[in-house]
Amino acid sequence: VSRSGLDPRVARSREALLRAALDELAAAGYAGFSMESVAERAGVGRSTLYRHWNDRLRLISEALESLNVQPRADTAEGPARAGVERLLGHLTDAVARGPVAGVVPALVHASELSREVAVFWHAYSLQRRAALVEALRRGVDSGELPAVDPELAADALSGAVFYRRLMTPAPMTADEVGDLVATVLGPS
């Protein structure tokens, strides 16, 4: 147990439970998230769940870390505007589909209640945003884009996507991304 590796049962349980926790979070939200039903989803005893995480917050926090996959820094080359559009396209997609999508509203809420979740969520957002800021800065420096503040432009662009997802019934679609960029950064 100590040095080289874990008991394979532990690995199996933890994996199944973390996956189940994300499913539950997407299905039931943060309120309504039930340890009982996570265990059931995972096909694992309730006590096994509690053996690894003493309460719901610790489970959720750790489950979220498994989302923490670096989006590729694929914006280093080519026209800056295209990079920005690509990143926003990814974001548009991420908030509509995939494991993160269902979890975003729960995260927004949970961040308000739990320091730990907030730290994760802000870090996660910061990372996405950093790529966008970088692409913007590159475009501004090269003169390809107008002389906007890259930070505020990133807030506006990302914010529009989240705004449409969380405050309106109509999330942004892929083909609106170009228009959005044109609106904020001027026509291409």
Add this chain to the structure above:
Amino acid sequence: VSRSGLDPRVARSREALLRAALDELAAAGYAGFSMESVAERAGVGRSTLYRHWNDRLRLISEALESLNVQPRADTAEGPARAGVERLLGHLTDAVARGPVAGVVPALVHASELSREVAVFWHAYSLQRRAALVEALRRGVDSGELPAVDPELAADALSGAVFYRRLMTPAPMTADEVGDLVATVLGPS
């Protein structure tokens, strides 16, 4: 009950309970919101609470409607840019302070889980946004502002404010609003 008005006891209870519900929502979030403690805050019996709203969602929905105060449509005159800045200033303030502030994350979350809450929340957001769109459209039409799509510009401007509030540890401040507007609509 019939014609002229409600039993004053009912009015008293409802009012106290709605106020208490908002307090509770801000204090405990949507998860953690407890009917028990709403009744206690209001100094009212639990059964009185359930007499008026059968479950937590209906109480919350109705409590939120009491927030639905029209931000004044005071943007019909003067320079469009100033009107936009004023509206965004109000929004910045609202999401940072006051009764709405604590409730926004809970609403975002609850909208995901409840049709009713979603309808309310989207309508509420739409109303704020409509004023902004109108101001933008006026500016674009008059040539005072660049020829942006007012809808997308409104998403970007509002979105930036929400983005900072919900996805980062540093909400937007009043003095950043001018820069934000400059970023999206170009320098004044």
Add this chain to the structure above:
Amino acid sequence: VSRSGLDPRVARSREALLRAALDELAAAGYAGFSMESVAERAGVGRSTLYRHWNDRLRLISEALESLNVQPRADTAEGPARAGVERLLGHLTDAVARGPVAGVVPALVHASELSREVAVFWHAYSLQRRAALVEALRRGVDSGELPAVDPELAADALSGAVFYRRLMTPAPMTADEVGDLVATVLGPS
């Protein structure tokens, strides 16, 4: 609720639960006594059980009090020896049959662990013993019985009955009672 009478639901629940608790005590003993199964026996929700008694000890204590029925003081007349035999006959019966029988070993054990149970059990025993002591004293005073110490004689007579019940596989039978009395108090 306050003055004259209780909510009839309360009376119904309490009665069913106390009865069920005694059944459970007899069936499963003190160890093995399960609140869960008491509630089920009584056909009552688990939460109802806990509403009335916060833990197992309080339930058991109160259930035992319902056993506290005065054995009739029917020894005041007639020959003292006959009175003694009658009381011992009752005891022999009580430890073999009836609601007390199944509960005695659990009580002996529980008394060791709980002050409250011990107090009840000692009081209960004392009451039975007091009647016996009184009958013996009357016989000794009148010269009908030999000049034994009534207290110690009562210990010996009661003790024999319990000894046979708890420490041997063969409880005392009704027809042995006469011989027992003859052994301790001399032949009639």
Add this chain to the structure above:
Amino acid sequence: VSRSGLDPRVARSREALLRAALDELAAAGYAGFSMESVAERAGVGRSTLYRHWNDRLRLISEALESLNVQPRADTAEGPARAGVERLLGHLTDAVARGPVAGVVPALVHASELSREVAVFWHAYSLQRRAALVEALRRGVDSGELPAVDPELAADALSGAVFYRRLMTPAPMTADEVGDLVATVLGPS
């Protein structure tokens, strides 16, 4: 394990565990007896415990057998009454002090629930009682004691001691033994 003897580690563990089991029994009673804490008391892994005894009852049964030390049959000579008093003195002491004392109530209770424990406990009691019966019979046969039934007299004498221990708050003391014997067997 095979021919000559046990693995000394096994012997060590078994011994420590049996001792710990008795401690635990005395400390926590039969209810409240925890395998977990026996293992801890013995400084041994929980799985080691379960390797030797599959469940709590077998452990307790075997632990109790280690108490099964013959009280010395030192009553074969001298006056019968003195022998009886000596045996009762031992019993009085045993139920008040030493390893047996704390375990008697648990045994009484456990006997009700487990065939195995009952067999052990009845055998253990029978053995003590046999010595007493023998001493009484000797006294009756020699004419030193009145012509009582030795079996019933033994029940009464032993029973008195247990009665005081288990059903009253005041166990019998050494100096009451003489009076007890006088009560049952007549004055010396």
Add this chain to the structure above:
DNA sequence: CGCTAACCGAGACGGTACGTCCCGTCTTTAC
């Protein structure tokens, strides 16, 4: 001004989930 209808608080009721503890079984690693 007195009656009646409604509203009120208190709180019992059956449920469900919580997080904890221990059971008896089991698998894995270290000596």
Add this chain to the structure above:
DNA sequence: GTAAAGACGGGACGTACCGTCTCGGTTAGCG
């Protein structure tokens, strides 16, 4: 090959709320 460590599924514990319900007591406001 046995011991120690400890994961596993299971189940009871006592707590906290849920949403429903029954109960007397009190307050309108109408007739």
